[in-house]
Amino acid sequence: MKTVETIAELQTEIKAARAAGKRIGFVPTMGNLHEGHMILVDAAAEECDYVVASIFINPLQFNDIDDLGRYPRTLSADQEHLKDRDCDLLFYPSVDEMYPDGQEAQTTVSVPVVSEGLCGDSRPGHFDGVATVVSKLFHMVQPDAAFFGEKDFQQLAVIRKMVRDLNLPFDVFGVPTCREENGLAMSSRNNYLSDDEKQTAGQIYSVLTEIKDKILAGERNFAELCVLGKQTLLEHDFQPDYVEVREANSLAPATEDDTDLVILVAAILGKARLIDNMRVNLAHSKVGDI
Incomplete structure (x- = not known):
């Protein structure tokens, strides 16, 4: 597995894979990977020939700066997890790479209706941040299929609607929630x-x-x-x-x-x-x- 940190490197690797006739599967994450994430990678590997994962802790989707600060950052362990599975490429960009003009100047994506209520009420602006970063990642990777966990059900609904409304030419797969022995959803x-x-x-x-x-x-x-x-x-x-x-x-x-x-x-x-x-x-x- 190769790790790249810039959009240019990412697209060079994907261009080569696509030139080789490979179907690109994409698993976007915020890192601190667990077995639930690995199930997403497995699903992508089963459906596609070349698996790209991303790790980016997206500041736009945090409405609590303290929550952003304490979110676990475990790159070395995450890389080892991905190496053990069929992940071909890890994209690990910085905030400056993702938002070169600053977060306040970033064009945002807002998905109406399904973003409202539930976590949309509890975390104002959260789903705008999710939709914006996922839209950017989709345009960078241009996958043939993308994979998300069903645990984040409202997030999955937001992403599916965004893909449908913007006529993005790939499939979004929802993967069943992975649970601990007592039923707790892995997170x-x-x-x-x-x-x-x-x-x-x-x-x-x-x-x-x-x-x-x-x-x-x-x-x-x-x-x-x-x-x-x-x-x-x-x-x-x-x-x-x-x-x-x-x-x-x-x-x-x-x-x-x-x-x-x-x-x-x-x-x-x-x-x-x-x-x-x-x-x-x-x-x-x-x-x-x-």
Whole structure:
């Protein structure tokens, strides 16, 4: 695996791979890589001939400068992880390389509707920062396919809409969430948790599962289910941000007529803000019952 730090080097390597007839798969990350990221690399390697990963801690998507400052930076370990998998090229740019005219002078990309509510309310400007940096990376790499984790469900929806609206000519693949034994979704932010908190954090998965089971059993008072979910989190020392049931494709609040649902949770435990989600496909469950 080769590591490059400039856009010119990146595009030289990709040009050579494309000239060799290789299909380019792209996995953008902010580093501090764990097995969930490696599953994305594996998915890209299975679908494509040449895998590019990026590590860039994007300041535009942090609305808390302290959060940006303490975000883990583990380049050497990340490189070793990527070398152990089928990653061909790592792009590791500086802030100046990505934003040569400064962040305030940077043209930004805003994706309406799906950026609103949920984490969009809790982290103002976050998804504009995500859409802007991912758009820049897409134009630099020009992949044939890009791979993102489904744990960040709203982020994935934002990126899919951006790609669709801007007519970008490649596929976006969502890869299922990778979990710890207790159900906790793998995340770089789990490093902020103590060992005891990591065990407690599995309650998020339990809440998601309980709400899903009740919906599959016929419950349709989504607001009440979410209130009960928040109460459970409070009882386990979380500070819930939201527990919501949404239509999975539009992210609009779910109605009784919707069949493709997603339950989304965000909650603070200790120093970590944790997010997770779970799909509920009622159309599929009805077919299965027959």
